[in-house]
Amino acid sequence: MKKIMNKPKDFVQETLEGIQFAYSDKLKFLDKDRRILVSAFPEKKGKVGIVTAGGSGHLPVFLGYVGKGMLDACVVGNVFASPSASKMAEAIRACDFGAGVLCLYGNYGGDHLNFSMAMEDVAFDEIDTIAIQVKDDVASSADPEKRRGVAGMVFAFKIAGAAAERMYSLTEVAAVTQKALDSIRSIGFALSPCILPEVGTPGFTIPEGKMELGMGIHGEPGISVIDQMDADTLAGTLLQKLLEDMPLQAGDTAAVMVNGLGATSLEELFILYRAVHRRLEDLGVSVYMPHIGEFATSMEMAGASLTLMKLDEELKGLMAAEAVTPFYTAANK
Amino acid sequence: MKKIMNKPKDFVQETLEGIQFAYSDKLKFLDKDRRILVSAFPEKKGKVGIVTAGGSGHLPVFLGYVGKGMLDACVVGNVFASPSASKMAEAIRACDFGAGVLCLYGNYGGDHLNFSMAMEDVAFDEIDTIAIQVKDDVASSADPEKRRGVAGMVFAFKIAGAAAERMYSLTEVAAVTQKALDSIRSIGFALSPCILPEVGTPGFTIPEGKMELGMGIHGEPGISVIDQMDADTLAGTLLQKLLEDMPLQAGDTAAVMVNGLGATSLEELFILYRAVHRRLEDLGVSVYMPHIGEFATSMEMAGASLTLMKLDEELKGLMAAEAVTPFYTAANK
Numbered sequence: 001m002k003k004i005m006n007k008p009k010d011f012v013q014e015t016l017e018g019i020q021f022a023y024s025d026k027l028k029f030l031d032k033d034r035r036i037l038v039s040a041f042p043e044k045k046g047k048v049g050i051v052t053a054g055g056s057g058h059l060p061v062f063l064g065y066v067g068k069g070m071l072d073a074c075v076v077g078n079v080f081a082s083p084s085a086s087k088m089a090e091a092i093r094a095c096d097f098g099a100g101v102l103c104l105y106g107n108y109g110g111d112h113l114n115f116s117m118a119m120e121d122v123a124f125d126e127i128d129t130i131a132i133q134v135k136d137d138v139a140s141s142a143d144p145e146k147r148r149g150v151a152g153m154v155f156a157f158k159i160a161g162a163a164a165e166r167m168y169s170l171t172e173v174a175a176v177t178q179k180a181l182d183s184i185r186s187i188g189f190a191l192s193p194c195i196l197p198e199v200g201t202p203g204f205t206i207p208e209g210k211m212e213l214g215m216g217i218h219g220e221p222g223i224s225v226i227d228q229m230d231a232d233t234l235a236g237t238l239l240q241k242l243l244e245d246m247p248l249q250a251g252d253t254a255a256v257m258v259n260g261l262g263a264t265s266l267e268e269l270f271i272l273y274r275a276v277h278r279r280l281e282d283l284g285v286s287v288y289m290p291h292i293g294e295f296a297t298s299m300e301m302a303g304a305s306l307t308l309m310k311l312d313e314e315l316k317g318l319m320a321a322e323a324v325t326p327f328y329t330a331a332n333k
Numbered sequence: 334m335k336k337i338m339n340k341p342k343d344f345v346q347e348t349l350e351g352i353q354f355a356y357s358d359k360l361k362f363l364d365k366d367r368r369i370l371v372s373a374f375p376e377k378k379g380k381v382g383i384v385t386a387g388g389s390g391h392l393p394v395f396l397g398y399v400g401k402g403m404l405d406a407c408v409v410g411n412v413f414a415s416p417s418a419s420k421m422a423e424a425i426r427a428c429d430f431g432a433g434v435l436c437l438y439g440n441y442g443g444d445h446l447n448f449s450m451a452m453e454d455v456a457f458d459e460i461d462t463i464a465i466q467v468k469d470d471v472a473s474s475a476d477p478e479k480r481r482g483v484a485g486m487v488f489a490f491k492i493a494g495a496a497a498e499r500m501y502s503l504t505e506v507a508a509v510t511q512k513a514l515d516s517i518r519s520i521g522f523a524l525s526p527c528i529l530p531e532v533g534t535p536g537f538t539i540p541e542g543k544m545e546l547g548m549g550i551h552g553e554p555g556i557s558v559i560d561q562m563d564a565d566t567l568a569g570t571l572l573q574k575l576l577e578d579m580p581l582q583a584g585d586t587a588a589v590m591v592n593g594l595g596a597t598s599l600e601e602l603f604i605l606y607r608a609v610h611r612r613l614e615d616l617g618v619s620v621y622m623p624h625i626g627e628f629a630t631s632m633e634m635a636g637a638s639l640t641l642m643k644l645d646e647e648l649k650g651l652m653a654a655e656a657v658t659p660f661y662t663a664a665n666k
Contacts, residue, residue, distance in 0.1 A: 002524040002525055002541075002561075002635050003598075003601055004524075004564045004567065004597065004601040004602075004604060004605050004637065005563065005564050005601060005604050006563045006564050006565055006604065007563075011600065011604070014564070014603075014604045014607050015600045015603045015604055015607075016603075017607045018602075018603030018604055018605070018606040018607030018610070018625070019603050021606065021607055021610040021611075021620075021623070022603070022606060022610070022623045022625055056600070057598075057600065059598070059599035059600055059603075060599065191335040191337075192335055194598075208335075228335070230338065230339045230340075231337045231338050231339050231347070232339055234337065262596070262598050263595070263596035263633055263635075264337065264633065265336075265390075265392070265527075265595050265630065265632040265633050266392035266393065266627070266630065267344065267348045267389070267390065267392055267632060268336055268337040268338060269337075269351075270347075270348045270349075270351030270352050270355070270392075271337060271338050271339065271344070271347045271348055271351055272337050272351070273351040273354065273355060274347050274348075274350045274351030274354055277351070277354040277355070278354075287354075290354070290355045292351070292355055294599070294627075297598065297599065299598040299600060300596055300597065300598050300635070302335050302596075302633070304337065324664075329662050329664075331657075331662075331664070
């Protein structure tokens with residue numbers, strides 16, 4: 001296993017410790033077990049808190065977006081595993097600045113169950129909460145309600161965090177975040193697997209010359225195993241899957257994310273982005289704030305995902321607002 | 334070959350086009366062949382120009398640092414190959430804002446030869462130039478003058494660019510950049526090879542359970558092929574090699590970069606950083622502005638490098654100054 005680590009069982013804790021050493025100006029541990037990271041920026045009384053949670057192995061997702069203008073807290077689970085409900089409740093309590101807390105997380109069974117319990121728990125303390133699940137992966141189900149959350153959640157974190165900074169109420173933050181999510185679609189593909197540190201061997205293989213379209217960020221099976229295609233054809237295929245589900249027309253504006261899953265080079269991501277950009281331009285769609293890089297990974301998996309978010313004026317403004325986190329910085333425009 | 338691309342011969346050009354589409358607010362093509370990228374920010378009369386050049390396949394190095402507060406131009410070669418002297422001369426001419434141009438590049442034969450010819454060429458136009466080579470890789474030679482330039486060049490770009498923004502003269506920019514380089518040391522290691530797009534197969538292999546210490550970013554042979562070691566031991570080994578060459582003592586301050594070569598996950602980089610941070614702390618050395626991520630890659634090579642830059646007050650100030658480029662953003666502190 002070609003991984004830089006110490007004992008596999010310490011993989012998550014040591015990752016978190018490294019992050020905390022590096023970014024102590026932006027985030028800090030809340031709990032003694034060091035599984036809850038909260039913003040190190042001064043609390044803003046009356047601001048809605050934004051809390052997420054999820055398994056490890058997806059950096060910068062999730063905790064890399066804790067700071068100012070995005071998330072107030074993130075609860076961290078083991079690799080590809082949900083953290084506990086009690087830790088989520090602790091994070092929610094810490095992020096109630098008097099205006100309630102939005103729980104914003106990927107649509108995965110464990111995360112949903114645990115957040116539901118945590119929200120029941122904090123209700124006894126009279127903390128208002130609203131839960132929103134990210135369900136952007138069009139490949140994961142034909143039913144929009146059953147879809148998994150993938151890289152599109154980073155756009156949702158940005159919108160929710162910016163709305164909270166503008167002192168929207170909890171209902172308003174939830175409404176604009178849901179509006180954003182209704183306009184976000186993603187699809188990914190994998191070229192090679194990743195290895196769980198505590199397992200040591202890949203959970204699946206993808207033969208040379210093949211790729212898996214629609215594979216999830218934990219290696220969930222995709223739509224189909226297909227022949228590797230060139231970047232331009234691939235861009236067309238990915239875009240088609242997204243636009244079938246959420247049509248865009250000439251005059252529309254969209255944020256675009258080309259997200260590397262881990263082992264794919266930046267050069268390749270830009271070759272893919274080039275093709276996406278050209279096709280959108282051909283359709284008369286304007287690209288706003290393109291995001292190309294690693295935003296939501298599966299450790300050393302090779303492959304990428306494409307996310308589109310259709311924008312109105314409100315969403316454009318929230319995307320452009322200031323954010324300062326370890327892995328996402330936006331200057332106020 | 335698990336790469337997202339079209340024709341291998343178009344790999345570089347299409348990468349550049351994707352970057353230009355994404356960041357047209359920060360950089361633009363100077364030439365019709367589209368191999369010279371210059372800053373899209375307004376020219377500052379009387380500012381020293383900072384120009385670099387080098388082969389492709391190392392994103393964000395080199396062109397990703399063109400913008401404001403770092404590089405004014407970058408000339409882009411084919412994968413792992415130097416661009417031409419005539420293109421370098423064209424870039425230098427475009428970046429003479431009346432105060433001369435610093436040519437700052439890695440210590441590689443082709444780049445040095447071509448920059449030397451370019452500088453002779455622009456001398457006819459009475460453009461002052463000074464050349465500085467980055468030679469930070471301690472593993473590449475016992476003789477400091479023969480060392481290759483690797484990830485430490487990103488710190489050099491930052492220092493030179495910030496000094497130029499402060500309207501230092503050409504001699505002063507060169508002096509502070511050389512001072513920074515005299516305090517920068519790097520060493521890398523590889524766990525797996527990368528594949529040249531036009532070749533299609535790896536140029537070398539590293540057996541399972543082994544790693545190559547001191548390997549260059551083009552796959553140049555390192556000091557030794559050794560057994561894979563755990564992250565803490567590896568951090569100690571890397572630090573020892575750097576500190577043998579540039580001792581640090583209690584009370585010193587250093588900038589630290591843990592740079593992923595391409596396929597290594599962010600989780601692993603933070604596990605490595607954690608160990609480096611702890612060891613420096615044990616030595617009484619303060620870490621200033623740690624950089625963890627992909628700053629200088631070898632496409633999909635797995636592995637990382639460690640860079641230290643010993644800082645004085647002037648260098649600290651220049652590191653903290655504002656920079657706005659596609660892959661490096663620093664807010665003025």
